[in-house]
Amino acid sequence: MSNDSQWPVWEVFLQGNPGIPHKHVGNVHATDAEMAIQNARDVYTRRSEGISIWVVPANAISASSPEDQGAFFEPSNDKPYRHPTFYKIPEGVKYL
């Protein structure tokens, strides 16, 4: 990456409606946070996709590696009792 002539990458998160979490939608190049927010606005919100933007420097994100998949995620496959499917959802709760 040291020979990369591009500007730093920022990951973009959009909130679609009040009260729901910001979701990852992609990334942009930018030299600073203000530029990253503006670029995200121009690239990802042209069709009214969001009401709030978060940008995070891509190198600030730590990720699990593909090799961890077995140890991390498979143990929960046979534990259906962890799913909250046995509860009734109260009326009026939209984004649960």
Place this chain on the structure above:
Amino acid sequence: MDIQQAKFQYLLRLGDSSLIIGHRLSEWCGHGPILEEDIALINIALDFVGNATSILAYAGKVEGKGRSEDDLAYLRDEREYRNLLITEQLNGDFATTIARQFIFDTYMYFLYEELKNSKDETIAAIAQKSHKEITYHLRHTTQWMFRLGDGTTESHERLQNGLNDLWMFTSEMFEMDEIDALLISEGIAPDLSIIKANWEKRVNEVIAEATLQIPTTLFKQKGSREGKHSEHLGFLLAEMQYVHRAFPNATW
């Protein structure tokens, strides 16, 4: 000149400036310094063209001769265009484009802020909608003023050169004639001396913070009020109007 004729001319000034700077900016499409900025510039260009569409549609209505916004955009010649000279100036390098956009965005920001209070309801409604877009344009170009002005020696020099080259077109933006006087007295148009004071204050602040110098150019170029343009407008119109004139009333 009656009120209706004055309003028609005034709307042409507003609409033509937006249309021409929008078209000029659209020439960056596919040539932006990076993909994201390319998209940003074209978004802004589209906002200008959208604003021009609303204003020229209303101009056609005010004129009352059945001309649509397309008729006004595509079937008038250079001498009938009333856009400010700065809007037709060439893109040059990226810094020159930013200088032009910053000068004009600041002007449009304060002008439309006043137009929101126009006694003409349609103008006020268009200004209300456009002012939100312009607020973003100005924020975008102002950030670039700081980045380039207070950036490298080369970016600083290029931006200063852009400002110096364009400065002679700034005084024309605040000129007023009998059309302005009539519409000001009717509460339809704002007094441009108010816009000028706001514009100078903001431009001086940004130029200082961007470590640039206010150009010392004394020469003032004007003429757009009478349809006298620089050599660049004719070429721009030739490209913009070609398809419409080659295939009249074509649809898709």
